[in-house]
Amino acid sequence: MPTATVKSLLQKNHAGVLAEWRQDLAGALQTGKGRISEAELAKQTQEFLRLITEAAQHSDIADTETEGWRPLRDFLGEISRTRVLQGFSSAETATFVFSLKKPLFAMLRQAHGKDVDALAEQTWELSALLDQLGLLTIKAFQATREELISRQQAEMLELSTPVVKLWDGVLALPVIGTLDSARTQVMMESLLQRIVDTGSELAIIDITGVPTVDTLVAQHLIRTVTAIRLMGADCIISGVRPQIAQTIVHLGVDLQGITTKSTLAEALQLAMKRLGFVVSRKAV
């Protein structure tokens, strides 16, 4: 009797391997309880084993980059994406693939028995295949994660630079969080654009929400103020806390020529005065 090949074995023992795998997975994925339903997992295991068997029939088992493996690759990519959203770790996601090794190796041992050469060779073949598939899941998992992170970063950037109109001709930009180069750029652009759009003559940058001001942050602030001046508007910086005032002086940063106020209210008061508004309180 000729030695059975991996692909024929896969086809023949499909049901047995599947049952054993599910049993292992149920034990290994205790932590995943609640995040994924048993029915869903059962569907995924069945689909995965079906695709791997199918691909092994027609394509080279050593190279998962070929066209025949495409359905399986797509399937794994999809699984990784949903796992990210379900909150699984990368290790747990990879375990899904690697846990198939045990039932498959058991299948080989049963089929080859004493034929050590065939056993070793096919074990290696399957091991290499599953390693490749495992790496593929990790790669897809990571790609999804990175996509998520960059999307959130972009959203944060957008959210963190709201330009509000305080009065006719007075804009305010409350800055919250640390000012880095990228944020300064976005902040500057949106503020300058709003100045052009509204024809405002005064802008107030409120730095109450900036935890620390170092030389770099001060540099960014000075650049923003200079750009605003170049456009023909003026700028007041408000929300300078005592601690920040101390830091700025200790660092030797020169904020000369930039109007600073300790609170937004004072800055608004100054802005109204410059624009010729008078605020008065009705006698009661």
Next chain:
Amino acid sequence: MDRIPILKLGPCLIVSIQDDMQDQTALRLQDDLTNRIEQTGAKGVLIDISALDLVDSFVGRMIANISAMAQLLNASTVVVGMRPAVAITLVELGLSLPGVRTALNVERGMALLNASIEAEASNAEHPAE
């Protein structure tokens, strides 16, 4: 070669830059403008750069130079309508144009010029004040 027109309106000269400036155009503008200030005895110069969306360090310095030259010829200069992108570029280039007055649009620029011309005129009348 391109030549930027210089318009006279009362005591002011108005320059509107409608296209991205070449170095040669900028040099020529500097020449023409100083001559016109001398000929007309203008007291104010308004440079509208609202259509300019590309500057390099040369053009940036040119704007500062023209302003300084006009000052020497007894005319105050206002640069109006600078676009956000241009302002950011100039700051990145390290050109903060100190001494150059700016305004958001032509209307406000003219108001600024008229105010400074009037202030000068009243100073001349009552030098003691």
